[in-house]
Amino acid sequence: MLLIHCPYCDETLPEAEFTYAGQAHIVRARTPSDQTDAEWEEFLFIRENVRGPHFERWRHFHGCGRYFNAVRDTVSDRFLTTYKAGEPRPDLSELEGRA
Amino acid sequence: MKTITSLTPAMLADSAAVRVESLGPQGRISLRARGDLSALNGALGLDLPTRIGHRASTEGMEALCLGPDEWVLVLAHDRVDAMLAALGAVYDDHPHSATSISGREVSLLIDGPRAAELLAIACPRDIATIAEGAGRRTVFDGASVVIWHDAPGRFRMDVWNSFASFVAQTLITGARELAAEPVEGG
Numbered sequence: 001m002l003l004i005h006c007p008y009c010d011e012t013l014p015e016a017e018f019t020y021a022g023q024a025h026i027v028r029a030r031t032p033s034d035q036t037d038a039e040w041e042e043f044l045f046i047r048e049n050v051r052g053p054h055f056e057r058w059r060h061f062h063g064c065g066r067y068f069n070a071v072r073d074t075v076s077d078r079f080l081t082t083y084k085a086g087e088p089r090p091d092l093s094e095l096e097g098r099a
Numbered sequence: 100m101k102t103i104t105s106l107t108p109a110m111l112a113d114s115a116a117v118r119v120e121s122l123g124p125q126g127r128i129s130l131r132a133r134g135d136l137s138a139l140n141g142a143l144g145l146d147l148p149t150r151i152g153h154r155a156s157t158e159g160m161e162a163l164c165l166g167p168d169e170w171v172l173v174l175a176h177d178r179v180d181a182m183l184a185a186l187g188a189v190y191d192d193h194p195h196s197a198t199s200i201s202g203r204e205v206s207l208l209i210d211g212p213r214a215a216e217l218l219a220i221a222c223p224r225d226i227a228t229i230a231e232g233a234g235r236r237t238v239f240d241g242a243s244v245v246i247w248h249d250a251p252g253r254f255r256m257d258v259w260n261s262f263a264s265f266v267a268q269t270l271i272t273g274a275r276e277l278a279a280e281p282v283e284g285g
């Protein structure tokens with residue numbers, strides 16, 4: 001089982017308390033009616049599916065209930081960091097240097 | 100399977116290892132708020148703890164911080180309406196959400212020298228991380244529960260009605276296994 005650090009609880013806890021919630025930093029258009037079909041397609045369906053560090057959302061479902069963001073390496077399943085929702089995307093080169 | 104409800108408190112398991120009881124009706128309020136909490140603290144008569152898992156209490160009421168903007172208040176059933184009115188009186192100063200959830204849950208008492216071991220059979224979190232005097236929302240056998248660590252070897256577990264009979268059955272089975280094992284050094 002993975003151990004995941006919740007940035008709100010500030011505790012490292014078993015994966016069973018959390019649910020996965022897809023790729024992070026996907027921003028909904030401020031004026032949806034201005035979007036073309038291709039832009040909607042991109043927003044709704046197109047995801048990165050990276051091999052390596054992946055920016056993704058998790059929710060501390062059986063805990064504080066909060067959504068937060070994480071960087072997880074999809075090859076090793078190792079979490080490089082977690083951070084609160086709304087915080088900027090962390091610098092990947094710094095994270096990989098630390099890992 | 101026996102139906103577990105707060106309407107008919109019952110002894111579910113009782114041995115030298117651990118005792119499990121379902122408790123009677125309990126007043127509960129779910130409170131959501133952000134920002135400067137002083138207006139709410141004034142209405143409640145206590146300082147809401149701002150660290151997740153921490154508790155604060157005053158005469159007849161206890162507050163547990165469940166999330167960055169979420170608390171559960173536990174108090175006598177007949178005081179819930181008055182407390183909601185007191186919170187309502189500061190609503191204009193500090194908009195918030197306060198809802199009675201008294202009927203939503205059953206509280207179970209888990210008490211005895213092996214109480215923490217009983218919780219550990221179906222709780223992936225290390226029970227030792229819930230310090231005495233603290234509490235947490237976590238998962239027990241797939242169901243969201245709130246665990247209160249009240250005293251050494253004494254816990255309370257709040258579980259939604261719809262999961263209560265299932266969770267109680269897991270506790271009964273676990274308690275029976277613990278009772279069948281010789282106590283260490285005994």
Ligand SMILES: [Zn+2]
Pocket residue numbers: 006007008009010060063064065066
């Ligand atoms: Zn959390």
